[in-house]
Amino acid sequence: MVPRQDIRREEPAVNFKPEIVLLYCQNCVVEDADLSVAAKANSRFQAKLVMMPCASKVEASHLLKILAQGADGVVVVGCPYQQCHRLDGSLRAEKRIEYLKQLLRESGLPAERLGMERGLNLSGLQLMLLAEKRALAVRPLGPNPMKEGLAA
């Protein structure tokens, strides 16, 4: 979990509210997490949460399809190193994401739209902060050109 002070707060200069899809491993979140906090409407970004049985369930095609459908950023949340509930599930997810970032760079696309975070016993608020971190990373890139009406 990244310390809160690492996140730089700044008011959006333009009317751009990044849409972030956050796919999280069910084992990373506390059982009674209030996920409505993370999914709640927010003035700075919009988060969509998707629970997975393990971070390794995410395929390369899933992440690219989410971006191709117009999401501004995607973040996968897995277990910390050596604490994965499926032994090497979060490591597999990380390898896939690094491979995808390489493909995006080779294609001339910004790899910052894709990211991975790790955490354990996360609350809804902490998930929201991870989504916000990705939102801040994609803000300089502007909206995803694949959004309806924006594609050239």
Added chain:
Amino acid sequence: MIIAEWKPLPELIQQLRGYHRLLLVGCAACAAECAAGGEREVETLAPLLRLALPAEGRPIQIVTRTLERQCEWEFVEELAETIPKVEVVLSLACGIGVQAVADRFPEIPVYPGVNTTSLALRQEPGLWSARCLACGDCRLGETFGLCPVARCAKSLQNGPCGGTRPNGSCEIAEHLDCVWNLIVERAIARGQMESLLEIRPAKDWSNSHHGGPKRMLREDLRP
């Protein structure tokens, strides 16, 4: 299996320039086994191209299909309904599959999405190694099941050369085993070292690509 790998993405993007309706077609046989052109790779490349092509000002519609085998006419025929609706085909099959589609549908451009590299064995997850060059005169029985044509950098028939490293790897790369070292080790293990000293007739290369394009005819199987 036949193994292949994705072409560099800038090359793929370059060759699709100017097209607006694309059929991306994979093959569920060898290309899928080597993680280059199966359904999973087709479904990965399609959104990647959707993302990359509009960035260059070229919106594109992509239809995806994965054939059971792209090197068999009855499976290639499944594309007949889709072909008239697209402008170009990008095939993730080996060179055989690409040519089968191009032969069946000569009216449409068919581009290869992969480079076909060799006939290989999956050694472990994520690692494939060449095992055969389809030389047309198999001598595996004489070399204890290890192919010096495919696995020796010089395709030596009477190795090892002087470039074997002390640890048994090839001089061209640390991770490559010297196949002649392996052949000798296996011969010793079987107690048949003397068989490697036999004088054998020269290998017949006329049945390899040196003899021109290959063609196999079996009259008993013809209609």
